[in-house]
Amino acid sequence: MQEFTKFPTKTGRRSLSRSISQSSTDSYSSAASYTDSSDDEVSPREKQQTNSKGSSNFCVKNIKQAEFGRREIEIAEQDMSALISLRKRAQGEKPLAGAKIVGCTHITAQTAVLIETLCALGAQCRWSACNIYSTQNEVAAALAEAGVAVFAWKGESEDDFWWCIDRCVNMDGWQANMILDDGGDLTHWVYKKYPNVFKKIRGIVEESVTGVHRLYQLSKAGKLCVPAMNVNDSVTKQKFDNLYCCRESILDGLKRTTDVMFGGKQVVVCGYGEVGKGCCAALKALGAIVYITEIDPICALQACMDGFRVVKLNEVIRQVDVVITCTGNKNVVTREHLDRMKNSCIVCNMGHSNTEIDVTSLRTPELTWERVRSQVDHVIWPDGKRVVLLAEGRLLNLSCSTVPTFVLSITATTQALALIELYNAPEGRYKQDVYLLPKKMGETSPHDPHTLKKIFFKITFIFFLFLSS
Amino acid sequence: MQEFTKFPTKTGRRSLSRSISQSSTDSYSSAASYTDSSDDEVSPREKQQTNSKGSSNFCVKNIKQAEFGRREIEIAEQDMSALISLRKRAQGEKPLAGAKIVGCTHITAQTAVLIETLCALGAQCRWSACNIYSTQNEVAAALAEAGVAVFAWKGESEDDFWWCIDRCVNMDGWQANMILDDGGDLTHWVYKKYPNVFKKIRGIVEESVTGVHRLYQLSKAGKLCVPAMNVNDSVTKQKFDNLYCCRESILDGLKRTTDVMFGGKQVVVCGYGEVGKGCCAALKALGAIVYITEIDPICALQACMDGFRVVKLNEVIRQVDVVITCTGNKNVVTREHLDRMKNSCIVCNMGHSNTEIDVTSLRTPELTWERVRSQVDHVIWPDGKRVVLLAEGRLLNLSCSTVPTFVLSITATTQALALIELYNAPEGRYKQDVYLLPKKMGETSPHDPHTLKKIFFKITFIFFLFLSS
């Protein structure tokens, strides 16, 4: 439904990704801004920095921000218990001893917990950012201070981007044997520039749709000489990203932006897919009266049996207090709808893209826009009516809420388990192919389904054990 | 249960009240801080300020902040529809024409909506602050700019405090005939200093327990020559302040401070009164597994029938992810409990006072405190275990969440309706007595219960009509 990470591969067009929102910049704004707004405009590439142990095997914005970053990592650790359990349990046997992992992901507190877990399990890691904007500089500094070879900062140029990746791969006396990638850029770079390294890689773990797509292209062309595993599309991850995550972020996003009381409010939710189901469950539970619009009859029947009135948007638009879109379609809320809303109506989007609400139609001379808070606009009609538009129609959960660390820990734990599996798998268990985790329970896979399902099952079960520990 | 406004009457000891928390300072911190941290340390009493219409009949921090304050008022208006409806409906008949209201309340965006409503209904208003810290300077400026005679700023001295009150009452050619008070200081001042004014007051509307207590003392002494109405203790307000409000603020408070995911978490809630019921309903609805501790057998039975396991704290303290107190008792969570919590356990208080968690017991040398964010401390045990303590054990909903405008609008609307009722009541309907709105549905009152109940009924019904309009 929501493809958080499906950005184009041209770095120049990379949009803001999830990792930015999760940085919850609001919460520590004062501290963060003091460190971020460094007037120091010297490029990190030109700086000479060493950490407290004398190492300069990294390149970050400002190593002095390490302490603040360490605290962010400590906060993240509190809700990543599966990963911490893995760290503790597997620490004795060091299942990644000898692994030389080169990684390219968003650099956030949560990925830092992953990276430090991999190290604790015996791996050597070198890391760069998969997005030129998403690096939390303080976290990068903390990693560098802790001895990880990290090459990343917020606001890299495209040239910086590839330079960082190259610094990870290209090091005398060190040759990567595992790849952890998000988007496929690192994989592509190794494949193109260091074919001899590529051949000796034991396995690739890829998080994104884009990256998997590129791997398939390699595979089709007969050039993929390494087993690869896609950790994105499992049913577990999908449920978390959509149903469970949105059940919480709809409340959080609305509260942080508008302080609205949910009890007694009339809300219309457009679309009753997984995202819509999550939004509706939460709002209903807190005492809102929820209406649904839905064109898919199966989803409509589900809404019906879950106790929601399925309506046409026109029927309720005059009476509702909140309008939420999560259909994946365009122009679900039109200017005509907006014209008919009552004063104070809140409009926001939880769906796929930023086109569900026809925001463009509101940029006309007779309407006044007033930015009343960050991410909150009052659009004012000539008669004084105000519509409260959140995040200018972009994704509310990414713009105005945070992705819970716990949700991120699911992917991170799966990545760690996938790396362990690929690194320790006996010769022949995996072929030179792309392994896609089952999308649906019970679904078969084209690649030796039984083995794979067993593995997936095992991974999920271990994961569950960690969770409930 | 929670007496938000029960502070001592000595201004020097006035504690931070609800109005501070509701200012949601986090949300507009950058803007606010720019205006608040004015280096201008001149006392407002010594400044010469005029609003854009040339009036200087006010005394605020900085009239130039009016525009920002106006926006805050506009935001507040969006969720105070009952008051706005009242404004619109009663505007024609001007039921407060001739009313000269002197008021003393927290000066916030929400009270500003109330004040401007009273003006729209025909009243003349002069206003001061009931708390030396709680004034939102920008809102005061906006009121002044709009022509309200407001005398208040954040950080008044005790002398300032009484000076502001006096400026409201003591004006040539203007004599108050109604009082709207919160705490009883204004009433006391008029009674003591301007007995002739006091005798001609048509009615007092008082919001706080303290103020009502003082009115009773006057009444007992035979010195209350005015009917007074307490708008605090109605069942409606109690339900909103506790059950409905906490149902939302427990989620909001936890999310803003910790970004924790609720789904799948094990939570123990100490106390199943109205606050506890609200917390439990919300957490259960979002997928948490909730345990209750409760010593009152009736509440315990209710918890039981609502599907919660009633346990002793000791039974579950090792396994829970979150501990929430709302008992009204002391030391519900002891050092011993804290010692046994698991790593990452979040501890917070939604109850009456700040003594439910024995925070003092944590200030010992072997424990390290780390402030990781505003209102969030990690308390670290020698073995590395961290307990996440929120707001140092003070009220989470006041410290880390906002009171929804909608909840505040209930009191505000009732205040407006009470003023209209007292101002227009025929001679003899109200005696020189304190009228306490029924605490419980069906409860009798010592003062001509039938009349009073009818009035209360009428007020609530009008209120409901506005709500659902």
Place this chain on the structure above:
Amino acid sequence: MQEFTKFPTKTGRRSLSRSISQSSTDSYSSAASYTDSSDDEVSPREKQQTNSKGSSNFCVKNIKQAEFGRREIEIAEQDMSALISLRKRAQGEKPLAGAKIVGCTHITAQTAVLIETLCALGAQCRWSACNIYSTQNEVAAALAEAGVAVFAWKGESEDDFWWCIDRCVNMDGWQANMILDDGGDLTHWVYKKYPNVFKKIRGIVEESVTGVHRLYQLSKAGKLCVPAMNVNDSVTKQKFDNLYCCRESILDGLKRTTDVMFGGKQVVVCGYGEVGKGCCAALKALGAIVYITEIDPICALQACMDGFRVVKLNEVIRQVDVVITCTGNKNVVTREHLDRMKNSCIVCNMGHSNTEIDVTSLRTPELTWERVRSQVDHVIWPDGKRVVLLAEGRLLNLSCSTVPTFVLSITATTQALALIELYNAPEGRYKQDVYLLPKKMGETSPHDPHTLKKIFFKITFIFFLFLSS
């Protein structure tokens, strides 16, 4: 709200009480009818019967039905664990040793469990029925077989009724010292006919409003020389009888009569008191779309904040699938409403009396009544439209559902505890007065509130301990 037991004291007018419905005659109809429809029309008073131990110290319909009755008692015991726990725990100390209890209640499987518990605790019991229709003959037989002196059968004449009571009290060499009554007839009989016995009674436990009323009259007249305790009006019992019980019986009653699916149905519930709250919670949870009508603004606000749309009945009457009344008022559903309902609409009453639906208005020539099942009528309009009327507008939960044994066990346990308390209380703890258990938590009582509240608290707490054991 619902006064199950408030019937007039003239035995001739006694209406069907709860105990009848709880016998769940439907479930074992075949077996029951074989025993009930005994062609033997000889009055039990004229029969000579002995139980298997040779005793004939009883008078029941047919001692041979004992085995079937024993099974009903065994079923009831399964959901009366508090009473069974009490039996087990107190069996050693025999707190009722020496107690000679004369009782007059409905004779059902549940009261049989109470009576046998009292015996197990050391008491001697003699028992009659408080209602001429409500005796379960098989249960009476089982009690007689077990050695209890029971005098009761279904279909007593008024003369039989008093004869049975007299047989309990008037026995050579045995003098009652405790009374357990339901309605006050037994108490009245002892007071009038056996004043010397009455004076030596240690305590009366009374279950009904009527009985308590009569005790007050005695007390006012200065003739009550015994402490009495009303176990009916506690907040616990009220909550169970209304909120918790109706939450389940609305589903049960609708299902057993109509097999209707709840999911997706539109339902309007008239009245949002405790009964309405229970109905709405259950129906909403099972996927119905629920509307509320309510004239009390406080209840309406609660409905609102609980997420229900508050409407006027006219607004939704054409679209709803089910109409449920629980207001306590008359003619809430009028002929006009009935005329506008859609085909298949189900109409039923959960409220106080049988006048909430204007059933009389349906008895007109143009409408055809068709009895399609027991308690289910199709009322057919000339155009073929059918309205499904349940129990002819009488209480659905009493007519078409069962009162769960668990709910009955609450009163029964409280009765047992009250008897133990009164029998063992030190001289002077109770005066010659009527003790009314607090109706609301925290409420004060005119009679030495502190002692009483402590006792009530103790009773409830013991009760809770038993429950959770």
Place this chain on the structure above:
Amino acid sequence: MQEFTKFPTKTGRRSLSRSISQSSTDSYSSAASYTDSSDDEVSPREKQQTNSKGSSNFCVKNIKQAEFGRREIEIAEQDMSALISLRKRAQGEKPLAGAKIVGCTHITAQTAVLIETLCALGAQCRWSACNIYSTQNEVAAALAEAGVAVFAWKGESEDDFWWCIDRCVNMDGWQANMILDDGGDLTHWVYKKYPNVFKKIRGIVEESVTGVHRLYQLSKAGKLCVPAMNVNDSVTKQKFDNLYCCRESILDGLKRTTDVMFGGKQVVVCGYGEVGKGCCAALKALGAIVYITEIDPICALQACMDGFRVVKLNEVIRQVDVVITCTGNKNVVTREHLDRMKNSCIVCNMGHSNTEIDVTSLRTPELTWERVRSQVDHVIWPDGKRVVLLAEGRLLNLSCSTVPTFVLSITATTQALALIELYNAPEGRYKQDVYLLPKKMGETSPHDPHTLKKIFFKITFIFFLFLSS
């Protein structure tokens, strides 16, 4: 999950099917038994009966039961509004004019509504029963009285069974052109005995897994010369049969058998598939404390995120009040578990087969079985402990509850729509193949998926429109 209709094709081994349970025999037991227990033991085949219009074109048990059966049909019509809507809307155009449908299904009130709808749409119908035990004789009589050529009674011999089918197909001057089958016996008979008829059939609509399996065998063998449509395996039907239906029937089944109160009860549900999800949602909503056992990690995670504690059965077996199995596995509840349950524990099965509870292990000499009600056994341990076993471990929802008419109306409506579609489809739209409706939203099908999905979509949408009308 639950294959209600998957019985072997040997008629001798046909087990009791859903249609029996849905007859809700308890509810009208007296009336029904009077008609059923007819001492008339003459075979219907040997009787001469005519309906009130003089026709004898049918063979049923007793035409005089027609009136009672008509009432059952009328009750069923009340909750089959989609079918009734279809009847009304399509009545004008008669989309089945010319259709000669031969049918073989359970003969119940609900299928009677389907059959009479087909007639109303223009079809001529001849009908037999697909199960020798499941016919409601009164309903068959009502159909016969209304002019439908029905050949079915309860308790047919195998010879009767085939005779009835043959009577439907083999009639001078009438040749079937459509088949509606449940189990494939009719289809098989026509294929084998009347190959010339079979070739001219325009379409087969088959409801059961078994029947579809047999059609596939025909198809593989190249002998299926007719398009066939399976209406069983759509996602909609699966959701209704499992999730929505069990959400209601778990409550209904427990209540009718035990009158247990749900509030406050501790319940363990084994298995969190669709059936388990339904059971848990309902029980939680009514105030039970629910534990889950689950071995599939994905389902376990879902349980976790839905707020249930996932446990091992051993951990909670001593404390729970109710045990419900819905895993689809064998011996989930073993004798060891049963030995450790507490007194009064209720044990029942909602899962696939009757082997989830190891009932056999309870048939040992030291345990006493006591049948206390229909479908309710007390199994008594030597120490007096009783376990309450429902339906001897068979499916609770089929044995002790009713399948709501609404659920049955979904299949029936889909069957009607499928018949209309196949009858009116232009030449070539359907090939000689088996069309399986998509099992999952978005799933592709081997047979021209786009067309089929469009049709399915259309059918479901029409269906939804009818529902919400």
